[in-house]
Amino acid sequence: MKRLLSKLSILCVLGSAAWAQQPAAPSSAKAAVAFNLTDVHASPRVSFPYSNGGQLRGDRYSLRQSTLVDIIAMAYGVKPEMVQGGxxxxxxxxxxxxxxADPKTSDADLKKMLQALLADRxxxxxxxxxxxxxxYMLTVAGAKSKMKQSEDGVAKTCKGEPPVPGAIPMMAVSCTNMPVDELATFLNQAASGDLTEPVLNQTGLEGGWDFTLRWTDARQRAKAGAEAVSIFSAVEKDLGLKLELKTAPRPVWIVDSVMEKPTPNSPAVAKELPPPxxxxxEVSTIKPSKPDAQMSGRVANGQMNLTAATLKMLIPFIWDFNSNDPQMLVNAPAWLDKDKFDFFAKTAMPEPVPGRPPLQIDDFEFHQMLQALVIDRFQMKVHMEERPIFAYRMVADHPxxxxxxxxKRTRCKQGVGADGKDPRVANPMITQLLTCQNITMKQLGDFLxxxxxxxxxTSVLDDTGLQGSYDLTLAWSSASLTVLRPPPPPGQPEEAIPADAVTLYDAMDKQIGIKMVKEKRPVSVLVxxxxxxxxxxx
Structure with a gap:
């Protein structure tokens, strides 16, 4: 936490510099530098798409699962929301x-190359x-804030407070000599589950300030129940400041025109840019876990380090399907969910290039490597096949x-819409808020x-018969509070679903008048x- 906060002012300066360095508008001319050869193609369909990559490894640059907004944002060094129009x-x-590209290409030139690619292809x-x-406008709530002006010579610090055993889970941080501009940036990062729009400092407060802030993280709000403290309440109670969702003018890039499909690849791509x-x-070990070991570990940036993990848990992650549905994995022996293993695997990362951020592993390649490891070590043979399983379709009941x-731009995002209404503040049992704009019913099924x-x-079929596109908001409770609650301890009765909890199915029915009908139909599964x-x- 301290390390993160100490960098906030630097990040702000870098962000401003990146904006100032953009080329003059309009932007359509080919840049002075360009990639030697490019392969641009539609991404394969995956269950949970997200933009990843954007780094040069050796002489190969890769960016995967990226929308044009993602690519433009990366090319011009701005956040995706700063790309408007189109x-x-x-x-x-x-x-x-x-x-x-040349392995020694700088990050600045990589951006120019990506700009040239967008203009050309x-x-x-x-x-x-x-x-x-x-x-979100950050203002002083009353006559003055509750923060204390820092004294001269006080070091700028921020320390997270450890959780209190048995107490309601809270986020807590104590800071000294913190400028309010940096506080605004911190709030966006630390409470990103609630503050989905940028926080702008409108307090007029100058200098550094001392304060302690305690709130309930969005992921812990359901566990805290009625005693949860939202970031909005905490900012007002602890700091004497106020967060209000309003609107403000901001500098943006405006898309005038763009093609939906890129121009064809050069015939030389197949020969000169083949798949690696x-x-x-570099290192991999798999061994049975100790009998009393508990599941722990992480999979990130080219490394897998897991303790007491089952293949029933790992296989869905590797093959990209939802681990909550046992139907998606066919012919799984009983031991797959019982035998526990310790997995360790590490990729050989290239030497870091001075002046560049640390290299990240290509997520696509990493999943391919994990598949190969499990297939090899467990002598596994699998195939994909369509089989009838339970899935959902949407029908219009009372739209x-x-x-x-x-x-308007077709999109769905987590967080509040333009009206600023957030039902999660009044009802802590509601943990999910989806705001959609200009979407068809088929697209809603995909977003769900x-x-x-x-x-x-699995995929949701549209059987509503509704034509055109719609704006909508859905608010519901985490499945861990409703349909995926853990079983009670032996001999204990099952707890009732919290009274204020709202399932997705109820939210669809009551909030937008669409019913979810469960039925069997052919779906691609892993056999x-x-x-x-x-x-x-x-």
Whole structure:
């Protein structure tokens, strides 16, 4: 926490510098530098898409599962919300970009190369402008704040407070000599589950300030129940400040025109930019866990370090399907959910390049490596096959939907909409808030598979008969409070679902008048043909 906060002022300066260095508008001319060769193609469909990559490893640059908004934001060094205008579909198609460049290419030149690619392959034309956008205004709540002005010579510090055993889970941080501009940035980062729009300092307070702030994180709000303290309440109670969602003019890039599909790849791509040979882990071990070991560990940045993990838990992650649905894995032997293993695997990372951020592993390659490891060590044989399983379709019962402006950007995001209403503040049992704009019912079904994973495991069919596009908001409770509650201890009765909890199915029915009907239909599943219970020796 301390390390994070000490960098906030630097990040603010860097962000301003990045904006100032952008080329003059309009932007459509090819940059002075360009990739040697580029392969741009539609991304393969995955269950949980997200933009990843954007780094040069050797002479190969890769960016995967990225929308045009993602690519523009990376090319011009801005946040995605700073990319405005353009056609309504701008956030929908996803692309993979594989390119060749000199291994010594600087990050600044990589951005210019990406700008040139956008202009050349997508015919992107943009200009700088200003847009009125939602933002949280941080103001003084009363006559004065409750923070204490720092004395001269006091060091700038922030320390997280350890949780109190048995107490309501809280986030707590004590800071000294903190400028309010940096406080605003900190709030955006630390309470990102609630503050989905930027926080702008409108307090007029100068200098550094001392304070302690305690609140309930969005992920812990359900556990805290009625005693949860939202970030909004905490800021007012502890700091004497106020967070209000309003609008403010902000500098943006405005898309004038862009093609939905890139121009064709060069015929030389297949020969000169072939897929790299399958990568392998530098080190990997798999061994049975100790009998009393508890599940722990992490999988991140080219490393897997797990203790007491079952293959029933690991396989869905590796093969990209929802682990909550046992139907998605066919012919799984009983031991798959009982035998526990310790997994350790590490990739060989290239030497860091001076002046560049640390290299990240390509997520696509990493999943391929994990698949190969499990297949090899457990002598596993699998295939994908369509089989009838339970899934959902949407039907229009008593639709309560608002027709959308078809020129607006098609999107769904977690967090409040333009009206600023947040039902999570009044009802701590509501933990999920989805705001959608200009979406069809089919697109809503697709978004639900991404945002409602505890309730929806496979694709949702649209059987509503509703035409056109709509704006809507859905608020519901985490599945861990309703349909995925852990079983009670032996001999204990099952607890009732909290009275204020709202399932996704009820939210769909009561809030937008769409019913979710469960039925059996063919869905692609992973079938295990063979797997050994004992892994081959390390």
């Amino acid at each position: 056609p309504s579909w701008l956030e929908l198609p996803r692309f993979d970009i594989i390119a060749k 997508f015919k992107l034309v943009m200009h700088k402008g200003e847009a009125t956008m939602p933002a 040979p399958p990568a392998e882990f 309560k939907l608002t027709k959308a402006d078809p020129t 598979t991404q945002y409602a994973t505890g309730y929806i495991y 295990i043909d063979h797997i050994e219970e004992t892994p081959t020796p390390n």
